[in-house]
Amino acid sequence: MERLFGLETEYGLQVDGDAEADMVAESLAVVRAWNPDDSDPSWDYASEDPRLDLRGFRVDRPHADAEIQQETRHLRPEQVEANQHGDRILCNGARLYNDHTHPEYSTPECARLFDLVASDRAGERIMLECARRRTQARSSGRLRLFKNNTDFKGHSYGCHENHLIGRQIGFDQVVAGLVPFLVTRQIYTGAGKVGLEGESGPPGACYQLTQRADFFRTLVGIDTMDRRALVNTRDEPHADPRRYRRLHIITGDANMSQFATALKVGTLALVLELLQAGAMPDIRLLDPVTAFRAVSRDPGREWPVPLEGGGHSCALDVQQCLLHAVSAYSAGRDAETDWILHHWQAVLEELGRDPQQLVGRVDWVTKEWLLQRFIAAEGLDWNDPQHLGWLQSQDLQYHSIDPAEGLYRGLEAQGVAWCLVAEDRCRRAVAAPPGDTRAYFRGRCLERFGAAVRRLTWDRIELELDAGLVSIDLSNCLATSTVAAYNRAVDQADSAENLISVLHNLEPPAAGDRTGLAPPQEHDT
């Protein structure tokens, strides 16, 4: 199966110079700033059901209902309507919207790692421009956006990874195989955080590996705001549900480092391929939820993880073991696979030898390196509460997406931080979708025939033609040959009607595929 992945990032926001700013209104306004015209096509929410669970049932519990209600509880009546029309579906295949009072950028579906890095970076550019426009539109104050995951006061927001996998693998196998990887990968994916949130931690733990580890309470579950689980079970494949699952990974940090973003998504893609091949090493952690938090907070950087049955290992050894198994299965497959394996190995070796060699690649190392220099230069003390507040301000500034002030962006400008994709490529990704996934079809359809697009979602586009409504089903537009045919069709068609005609005349999809035209779905709205 081809790789297909994406990232969805909720941004934190602050208005400098206006202590009374309504952050709900600001989040809505930031999204609308990209295109103030509300005549954009609507996002098709009717096809989404946040209660469907990958374990094979539909959740019907009070706290799940409360979470769903929480999506709109902060909104005033006039904001509810604005929120419903607030989605911006972009010609680069991405989606920009207000999610739980945070502006969120969902990248287009990508099949190549560096396309995803470019798309993620394009999201930063788009968000930065939205912030600039919003600041201009305000009478006072400056709106700033942060690509991080916490406000240091117990409120977290996510950067979720999405990977398409086959439906044939049992969900219990997914959980068993994935958990040791997710618990331990933070040693190179963590973005670093000054301070602890939630219950108290070990003495001396003022700086931890991740922004998110403080916020997970259970192993498996559907909730994303309250009782967050290491493995999220929301069953929204955005593809043919008989054939695919979408793994919705919510444990990761938002990375400023392009390298960390690539390694985070790339290693998981390879682990999932190993998992689907039934070749995962049998590693069983005694208490994964506690270990997730303990590894993040361990001031000694030994990162121990107790194993089922009484033994102990450590995060580094678990990762080495997984790397070994993945290498045996995947090495030599293609250049991208080998890039991931090479850098996965290099990073683990540096973590065991001299983590400071990872400045500019691994976010938690880079941030800690900056903080240590600042502490030395200013004579600060980790144990002084006032100084800790100043260091948290530096932590926040690390995640500013403004190149003029962001600390990580400053390191990029100095050449200290590794850049994987050229800025030109990121700039192109603001306007153009990746060419080898269905995101291209969706983006080009909007660009060329947007006036006819009535509503859409990741795997369906509804067109309003003279002859009536026609729905294009993209739920199986995933195989390379099918994607190529669809993408050619949207380039060659000279009208929306012609596009439908061309799609009718395509070669029949592969056995089992049902890609094609379908009657429009019934909608409540």
Place this chain on the structure above:
Amino acid sequence: MKPTSSSQERDRIPRPPAPRDAEQTGREEGPRRPRLERPDTDDILQRMRRVDPDQARRYRQRTGQ
């Protein structure tokens, strides 16, 4: 700061028997290490000094996903 390797009593998960040859991998597609062996930190420290020490205290968000 040194992770794990000193704990003799630990039940180790086996490591790879030998490191793979880095030169055999797809290095040409990857990034290049920046040329700065000892980066000048003066500029970034100046940037850090301009940060409002209270900005994290004022930074309040609602819970997201």
